[in-house]
Amino acid sequence: MSKKAFITGVTGQDGSYLADFLLSKDYQVYGMVRRTSTPILERLTNILSNPNFHLVNGDLADSSSLIRLLNEIKPDEIYNLAAQSFVQTSWEEPILTGDYTALGVTRMLEAMRLCCPQAKFYQASSSEMFGKVLQTPQTEKTPFYPRSPYGVAKAYGHFITVNYRESYNLFACSGILFNHESPRRGLEFVTRKIAHQVAEVKLGLREKVELGNLEAKRDWGYAKDYVQAMWLILQQDKPDDYVIATGETHTVGEFLQAAFAHVGIEDWQTYFQHNPAFDRPAEVDLLIGDASKAKQVLNWQPSVTFSDLVKIMVDAEMAILQNQAKVADF
Ligand code: NAP
Ligand code: F7E
Numbered sequence: 001m002s003k004k005a006f007i008t009g010v011t012g013q014d015g016s017y018l019a020d021f022l023l024s025k026d027y028q029v030y031g032m033v034r035r036t037s038t039p040i041l042e043r044l045t046n047i048l049s050n051p052n053f054h055l056v057n058g059d060l061a062d063s064s065s066l067i068r069l070l071n072e073i074k075p076d077e078i079y080n081l082a083a084q085s086f087v088q089t090s091w092e093e094p095i096l097t098g099d100y101t102a103l104g105v106t107r108m109l110e111a112m113r114l115c116c117p118q119a120k121f122y123q124a125s126s127s128e129m130f131g132k133v134l135q136t137p138q139t140e141k142t143p144f145y146p147r148s149p150y151g152v153a154k155a156y157g158h159f160i161t162v163n164y165r166e167s168y169n170l171f172a173c174s175g176i177l178f179n180h181e182s183p184r185r186g187l188e189f190v191t192r193k194i195a196h197q198v199a200e201v202k203l204g205l206r207e208k209v210e211l212g213n214l215e216a217k218r219d220w221g222y223a224k225d226y227v228q229a230m231w232l233i234l235q236q237d238k239p240d241d242y243v244i245a246t247g248e249t250h251t252v253g254e255f256l257q258a259a260f261a262h263v264g265i266e267d268w269q270t271y272f273q274h275n276p277a278f279d280r281p282a283e284v285d286l287l288i289g290d291a292s293k294a295k296q297v298l299n300w301q302p303s304v305t306f307s308d309l310v311k312i313m314v315d316a317e318m319a320i321l322q323n324q325a326k327v328a329d330f
Helices: 011-025 063-073 087-092 095-113 151-170 188-204 223-234 251-263 292-298 306-323
Strands: 003-009 028-035 053-057 077-080 120-126 170-179 208-211 241-244 271-274
Touching: 003 011, 011 028, 011 223, 028 063, 077 095, 077 170, 077 223, 077 271, 087 095, 087 151, 095 120, 095 151, 120 151, 120 223, 151 170, 170 223, 188 208, 188 251, 188 306, 208 251, 223 241, 223 292, 241 271, 241 292, 251 306
Parallel strands: 003 028, 003 077, 028 053, 077 120, 120 170, 170 241, 208 271
Antiparallel strands: none
């Protein structure tokens, strides 16, 4: 019989790729969506008619919806990917961010403990927990020093997952994922924003790319590689936590320069405008992950290089702008 997977955050970048991946492995996939006044299923158009894919209604802010769903579905695997995931917004909405991104994890874990304690649980932890880094490169043992309400909320989510594993013997795991990107990334995140605006400049639809801090360094990977790591984490005999990263770091400026170069524009400074509105109250200057444990235990490694990622994203934006293609095609 096929396994049942329950995904929160299925309408997001990772949730949609994870749903594609699990369907390809013959899972019955239950994707939780919250009520919205306009459609939010753009990333799921390729699987909406798949009979093994089921949309179910619920919200991380509402425990009763989580308990109802887990009682009905009794999933084998739970992937908790839902969150208020944009760091900048976490300063503007710190309480909501704490409610969804931190307490939401406890609500999911409690629902699992009450309804299906035999299930396996994946928590979407983040390299933002390392923040003002205390060690380089960052591993599973590096202490946390979060720099935003988002990072603080993720640190709570991480430790409550560890705590439920240790308190109740649940199969609860965290993937500490470094930044991972794709054409399905939200337009507000820097890589997709750069890819989109560079394509607009190339097509004569915009004069300049407007960004904040170009000096920040990130370890950027490809989202399709990273959702496979989530699945691998839940296929192990023992629950544990893993860093998932490429081990390479680049500045935002390098991403910008590579994106312009890919469309044949070398004098990128001519087309760049600093906008202080995109600077952050506290910055995470440098992230670079050491994924040795994932390589050794999960046999996982990234398949897409930094320069390939830039090309994938810029090509997708050029195609979207030229053909009005849908994001789910990428
Ligand atoms: P994303 O594209 O922003 O997706 C977030 C998802 O969470 C969306 O489906 C959103 O639904 C849902 N959501 C938000 N609040 C909710 C609530 N109260 N109830 C139910 N659903 C809610 O994020 P992503 O990039 O796919 O990331 C997935 C997870 O990994 C997030 O937890 C993120 O914090 C974490 N993470 C991401 C990265 C990365 O580089 N992408 C790295 C480390 C960790 P709507 O569509 O309705 O808004
Ligand atoms: O910013 C700088 C910004 O918003 C990256 C989330 O998925 O990854 C993501 O968080 C860097 C920062 O991602 C702009 O200051 C400059 O240093 O793409 P971002 P993030 O904050 O690293 C982690 C792992 C997560 O867990 C999060 O959920 O880029 N930057 N100029 C800018 N950033 C944005 N967004 N927009 C700018 O104009």
